[in-house]
Amino acid sequence: MDFVMLIGVGLLTGVTTVLFGFGGGFVAVPVVVWADAVLGADAMRVATATSALVMVVNAGFATAVTPRRVLLSLRGSGALLLLLAAGASVGALATCLAPAALAHWAFVAYVALTIADLLLRPGFLRPNTQVGTAYDAPRPLPAVLGAPIGAVAAFLGVGGSVMTVPAMRRAGHAMHVATALANPLTLAIALPATAVSLYVAAVPTAAHTQVHLVGLIDLRAASALLLGALPVISVLRRRPPRIPDRIHAWAYIGLLLMVTVAMLLVV
Secondary structure: HHHHHHHHHHHHHHHHHHHHHHOHHHHHHHHHHHHOOOHHHHHHHHHHHHHHHHHHHHHHHHHHHOHHHHHHHHHHOHHHHHHHHHHHHHHHHHHHHOHHHHHHHHHHHHHHHHHHHHHHHHOOOOOOOOHHHHHHHOOOOHHHHHHHHHHHHHHOOOOOHHHHHHHHOOOOHHHHHHHHHHHHHHHHHHHHHHHHHOOOOOOOOOOOOOEEEEEEEEEEEEEHHHOOOOOHHHHHHHHOOOOOOOHHHHHHHHHHHHHHHHHHOOO
């Protein structure tokens, strides 16, 4: 039954990957914490690592099928991508070493503060420039922010889209462009985070449960999530829904609020 439910949640991660650039991280973390609750406090570590693997596949696939004209907005962002990857390596290692409860409550606090920022600070619900100029907007982030974004995103298992999408939005991108560009940036974070998670010591409590891990990654949960997500990404990328820009932005905030509630419920 857990496997079937994870496939169902995978469908949702596919939708969030295409519509919000999440790559599955925000949705995957609460559900894996729930599915692997038998691991106790270590469930958050496993959820973060499993989320990274799901994001590698989802974000990589979504990037591959994104129109080239959209990806051209990332020209000149090589230094940003490298620093995102470097920061993610540090963040993933910190997840392995930090108290498990710290990551859980940091996740909740981070998302709650982000919601407040998006609602209170101008530039997200209404972009600073006209939507028609979205493809000509400046690159989404200064390279110097790559390392801290990568570290925080990998530590929490969120992929970084909750920082990169608002930044690109405030740079003048329409929501559909900002969320599409979040996927290659998420991939730069998720790849090194997954590599670190595969090679660290497994969770000791897993030996006494039915949860089978490779490093910190629950491959069963990741497989179920991807089984649901990949077909959805393929369909939505070929036939993307037309959502009014303002409604798209509000839906982004609404999803963050739902994830915050979910994380509070799995405490």
